[in-house]
Amino acid sequence: MTRRATDNSKALDAFIAAKLEIDSMLERLKALSDDHFETNPDEINWGHVGSLSHYRDKLREITNMAFREGEHAG
Numbered sequence: 001m002t003r004r005a006t007d008n009s010k011a012l013d014a015f016i017a018a019k020l021e022i023d024s025m026l027e028r029l030k031a032l033s034d035d036h037f038e039t040n041p042d043e044i045n046w047g048h049v050g051s052l053s054h055y056r057d058k059l060r061e062i063t064n065m066a067f068r069e070g071e072h073a074g
Contacts, residue, residue, distance in 0.1 A: 032038065039048055064070035 037048070037052060060070070064072045068074070
């Protein structure tokens with residue numbers, strides 16, 4: 001009995017759609033970072049630090065997963 005080739009076109013389409021969405025989010029984050037997250041240096045407070053630290057922690061979690069680092073190593 002021969003096996004049919006698996007049609008992965010729907011999976012490929014979903015993968016490309018997710019990748020494009022990630023690319024768009026990264027571009028927006030880069031632009032926001034370039035604008036110092038819409039802050040004025042004279043107005044920085046601990047709330048800004050907390051928000052930025054939260055963003056950093058979430059991005060670290062993602063990069064650790066993607067690169068198999070931190071708790072995702074091994």
